[in-house]
Amino acid sequence: MTTEVLNETETPVDGAEFAALADHVLRTLHVNPLAELNILFIDPEPMAELHMRWLELPGPTDVMSFPMDELRPGTAEEETPAGTLGDVVLCPQVAATQALEAGHSAVEEMLLLTVHGILHLLGFDHAEPEEKKEMFDLQRKLLLTFLAERGA
Structure with a gap:
């Protein structure tokens, strides 16, 4: 990947850890190893601008995803074609606030949001209750297996 x-x-960010997480998620979901992904951390003001421009919602949000080639998860028998997955844009300040409310670290929140953003790039959504359950169960599983592999 x-x-x-x-x-x-x-905000200090361990880029290698986020790249390793992305690799874990994409490998687990059988995405072509040549797929390209960008993860961008930005301040609240530019995030608020993106939020208004693309979703017409005020204020900064935690994560936004911008798909490019609309790749979907592959299977063990057939991985996705190579291509550009897209961009995941995160706001560490919003993530830190959410982390306090959730009772875990800002890094854990940003890792969770990264998985969430990648799943959106792969076509997952949470508009309907059954979609939400599938997506949130998968993001939890992906994050927990990543953390277990890393010994966290």
Whole structure:
């Protein structure tokens, strides 16, 4: 996988950890190893601008996904074609606030949001209750298996 992690904030981010998480998620979902993904960390003001421009909602949000080639998960028998998955954009400040409310670290929240964003790039959604259950169960499983492999 080709994952580029860009941090445009003052918040320290371990780019290698987020790239490893993306690799784990994409490998588990049988996405072509040549697929490209960008993970971008931005401040609240530019996130609020994206949120308004694309969703017409005020204020910054935690994560937004911008798919490119509309790749979908593959199977053990057939992985996805190579292509550009797209961009996952996160706001560490919003994630930190949510982490406090959830009772875990900001890093754990950003890792969860990264998985969430990647799943959106792969076509998962949570508009309907059954879709939400499927997506949230999968994101939890992917994050827990990643953390277990990393010994976290």
